[in-house]
Amino acid sequence: MFRVTVDLVVLTVRDDQLQALLVRRGIPPHEGRWALPGGFVHEDEDLPDAARRELAEETGLAAGHLEQLATYGGPGRDPRGRVVTVAYLALLPDLPAPVAGTDASHAAWRPVDSVPAARLAFDHDRILVDGVERARAKLEYTPLASAFCPAEFTIAELRTVYETVWGAPIDPRNFHRKVTTTEGFVTPTGRSTAGERGRPAQLYRRGPATVLYPPLLRPGAALDAGPDR
Numbered sequence: 349m350f351r352v353t354v355d356l357v358v359l360t361v362r363d364d365q366l367q368a369l370l371v372r373r374g375i376p377p378h379e380g381r382w383a384l385p386g387g388f389v390h391e392d393e394d395l396p397d398a399a400r401r402e403l404a405e406e407t408g409l410a411a412g413h414l415e416q417l418a419t420y421g422g423p424g425r426d427p428r429g430r431v432v433t434v435a436y437l438a439l440l441p442d443l444p445a446p447v448a449g450t451d452a453s454h455a456a457w458r459p460v461d462s463v464p465a466a467r468l469a470f471d472h473d474r475i476l477v478d479g480v481e482r483a484r485a486k487l488e489y490t491p492l493a494s495a496f497c498p499a500e501f502t503i504a505e506l507r508t509v510y511e512t513v514w515g516a517p518i519d520p521r522n523f524h525r526k527v528t529t530t531e532g533f534v535t536p537t538g539r540s541t542a543g544e545r546g547r548p549a550q551l552y553r554r555g556p557a558t559v560l561y562p563p564l565l566r567p568g569a570a571l572d573a574g575p576d577r
Contacts, residue, residue: 367459
């Protein structure tokens with residue numbers, strides 16, 4: 349008999365780093381080890397509802413952008429028996445420190461680059477890697493980067509998200525031009541805030557587009573495209 353769990357890759361941009369939300373397990377199996385938030389699905393709830401509930405119970409946070417990532421069902425992934433997990437990707441703006449609850453003894457944001465390989469509970473290392481790559485890829489062809497921003501943001505703040513998630517600098521002028529000329533990417537609010545050296549910076553909110561055309565390619569992506577020659 350299969351049991352079903354949900355696990356969440358929750359990402360944010362915090363202290364100029366891409367960070368993931370981890371919980372320290374307070375119960376067996378893997379008691380004391382870091383893991384992704386998650387738990388068993390109740391018989392009377394849908395999968396997305398279970399993901400939101402587990403996130404709230406284990407960390408006190410509410411999901412912003414939430415999408416299904418993948419399903420993981422290796423026969424040896426959980427020592428309790430045959431457990432299939434449905435993983436979700438959640439993207440949040442920078443939030444206060446999470447508060448642990450239920451079966452988590454501690455919850456914290458951790459820079460993705462500092463999470464040691466093969467040290468998370470279960471197969472959560474693999475799930476985290478898959479979630480980070482999904483986020484990086486979707487930033488190329490969707491306006492998903494705005495999920496890391498507050499409701500209103502400057503183009504410089506949006507560029508910082510891309511640079512942090514992709515791990516590479518972006519030319520400010522080219523980025524500003526692409527963002528403001530791509531239909532439906534961002535919408536000006538008509539308000540501004542003090543920018544660098546006191547210059548006002550226009551505020552934007554996410555536009556109605558769901559797909560970006562042309563896409564914003566990651567720095568160096570064109571060099572990696574196609575087969576070796």
